[in-house]
Amino acid sequence: MRAEAGQVLHFSEDPTITVFEPHIARTAKQREAYVWAVDAQRSPDYWFPRQCPRAMAWVQESTTEDDRERIIGDGDRVHAVEYGWLEAMRTVELYAYRLPAADFHDFEGQCHVATTIVRPLGPAERVGDLFALHEEANIQLRVLPNLWPFWDRVITSSLAFSGIRLRNACPPVQGRPVIQSETGSIRST
Template structure:
């Protein structure tokens, strides 16, 4: 589930949203209200239950061969996502939806490589919420490794000290460090 040309996506477990209004998220690090969405490159970051902590890493133009082999493994593809065992059932059963939104209403957020797009005015979806479907199948079809770990922190600490690109979402919901 990725956006088509001219669209961005907002993922939600709520299939009834008719209008997205800018707001300051509870976890925001900035005071400005936004409507949040993602482009095709960052859509896989949200193929999870909303509250699920996840550690993600991917190959960039500056990734060393040693880091790629050490973290992704031989034949490991370009990207890995990891969750904890405690979230496995939620991954299997969540009903996740995607809203298609007009890309021209959004601008990149976060840099130097943006991790999202934001709008500062209300935005109406281009149609009804679409079921995302099987999250495991999405990962498989995209060639993304999906790891299930007892604890995310050892992988996270390795990834952030590497030459891979990375993102951690909802890590405050992860188990405590061992």
């Protein structure tokens, strides 16, 4: 499930949305009200239940071969989740809304935002089997007892990365207190 030309996607567990109104998310760091969406490249970041914590890493131009082999192994991208989220990934009913890309602008190279009301181009589409989506996209899906050791390796590597809903992850491994990084994302030391 990816956006097509001229579209961005909004993923939701609610298939009844008929209009998207800008709002300030409860966890937002910015004060502006937005409608959030992603393009085809960032769509895999949202092939998860909404509240599922996930750590993701992928090869970029500056990635060293050592980091690629050490963290990703074969392939170009890896997503990691915790064991406790497997059942939710298997059973969630996730939907995607196709939205007109012209209504959005880039937000920090990670997603797209609109500051006005946006109407979907059609009804919500069921995303389907999240494991199959990962397999079809050749994205490794790792299941770990705790995300923090993996996250620590990723954020200190030359890989591109993203962590979503990490506040919902299991507590850090004992002796590894959580701190805020200079970019505001959660990490452990």
